[in-house]
Amino acid sequence: MRLVAENLGGERGGRTVFSGIDFAVQEGEATVITGPNGAGKSTLLRVVAGLLPATSGQVRFENGGEAFPTPAAAAHFLAHLNAMKPVLTVAENLSFWAQFQGADNDVETALARVGLQAVAHLPFGYLSTGQRRRASVARMLVSSRPLWLLDEPTTGMDADSVGQFSILMKEHLAGGGMILAATHLPLGLGDAAELRMTASTMDAAEVSA
Amino acid sequence: MLALYMREMKLASRAGGSALTGVLFFLAVVAAMPFALGPDIGLLARIGPAVLWVGALLASLLCLDRLFQADRDDGSLDLLVMARDRHMLPIVVLVKCLAHWTAGILPLVIASPLLGLILNMDPLAIGATALTLLIGTPAIAFVGAAGAAVAVGLPRGGVLVSVLVLPLVIPVLVFGVSASYAAVNEPDPFLPPFLILTALTLFLAVIGPAAAALALRYPAD
Known part of the structure; x- marks a missing residue:
């Protein structure tokens, strides 16, 4: 399996944010997207996830077979928002996503992996920012993709949780997984490839406009 | 899909859910009507089905804008859209519509016979109106889904949703009310408008979710 982007371009609100991006992520590889604010890191992730149209080029998922025909079908997306309902408990939220996305692990195991089994019965809205983030990580563990x-995955997490999360990411990679992460903070993935995005394309677009 | 339905039902019933809002609004609109019209009991009975239908229509439109807005605000909508290779997006929309109807609009239908008594309607008219509401109100949810999907990215999209949806649900209103009247007024046939109402609901059950799914293709923009 392989994620390939060729000459990829994206826009936000009619303005080109980036263009001509090429990269490929193989099984067991991680690519970290870096760059200043406004360079288009989140937009790039949304284009890969199929949530924004690509203005040029294409992104595809190769050898995914029947189960994973597109990047969207093959991906877990951890965005800025956690996709959890504040009035439902952590366990209810996770078991909904487990049933909707297809469960490969049970919810208790996933919560134990992120150290949240003690708060499983609490409404999601009662959790702290870091705990919410870890609950979202548990969502990725429940169904395997x-x-x-990952879009700034460690925002709000304490040092221990970041360490725990980097262990989970390494396990995911060791199992043949792929990671495409946008971040300003080191994720503890030593040998990850880096895709550096610059704000220059955006400035050029502004000048030409 | 059942999981999605159950989640929507739980959300509607928990604190902050919209299950009761519609019923209370419906109650307020219909209960205010006798005071506004004065003590003419015959007039109330004559316009009863129309009042119930307009009240139910407005109450149904009230909570429609939250149908996708809530999911967009917490990021769930992105994941629902991303799963479209696994679960077809129109089916996801259809399930959300059905849950919205069960939680928010079915209580209106159940409350309508009681409110019919306030309006001095006779039992046959009450029964016919409740039946047409039962058959016709799902159509409001289906059309409303398309409107809510178009307005999902807009702040204060609620008014826009109502304005977009209202012209499209007028046929439902027309045939719903005419079927209710036909049940009471002897020479008018009940079945033709009632069947057209049923057909409208079935037609919109296909068109509405498909249109909403098209509008939700890129939920952030």
Whole structure:
């Protein structure tokens, strides 16, 4: 399995944010997207996830077979928002996503992996920012997908949780998974490839406009 | 899909859910009507089905804008859209519509016979109106889904949803009310408008979710 982007371009609100991006992520590989604010890191992830149209080029998921025909089908997307309902408990939220996305692990195991079994019965809205983030990580553990799209995954997590999360990411990679992460903070993935995005394309677009 | 339905039902019934809002609004609109019209009991009975239908229509439109907005605000909508290779997006929308109807609009239908008594309607008219509401109100949810999907990215999209949806649900209103009247007024046939109402609901059950799914293709923009 392989995620390939060729000459990829994306826009936000009619303005080109990036263009001509090429990269490929193989099984067991991680790519970290870096760059200043506004360079288009989140937009790139949304284009890969199929949530924004690509203005040029294409992104595809190769050899995914029947189960994973597109990057969207093959991916877990951990965006800025956690996709959890504040009035439902952590366990209810997770078991909904487990049933909707297809469960490969049970909810208790996933919560134990992120150290949240003690708060499983609490409404999601009662959790702290870091705990919410870890609950979202547990969502990715419940159903297995080869590709993890992570947008600033460690925001709000304490040092221990970041360490725990980097262990989970390494396990995911060791199992043949792929990671495409946008971040400003080191994720503890030593040998990850880096895709550096610059704000220059955006400035050029502004000048030409 | 059942999981999605159960989640929507739980959300509607928990604190902050919209299950009761519609019923209370419906109650307020219909209960205010006798005071506004004065003590003419015959007039109330004559316009009863129309009042119930307009009240139910407005109450149904009240909570429609939250149908996708809530999911967009917490990021769930992204994941629902991303799962479209596994669960077809129109089916996801259809399930959300059915849950919205069960939680928010079915209580209106159940409350309508009681409110019919306030309006001095006779039992046959009450029964016919409740039946047409039962058959016709799902159509409001289906059309409303398309409107809610178009307005999902807009702040204060609620008014826009109502304005977009209202012209499209007028046929439902027309045939719903005419079927209710036909049940009471002897020479008018009940069945033709009632069957057209049923057909409208079935037609919109296909068109509405498909249109909503198209509009939700890129939920952030």
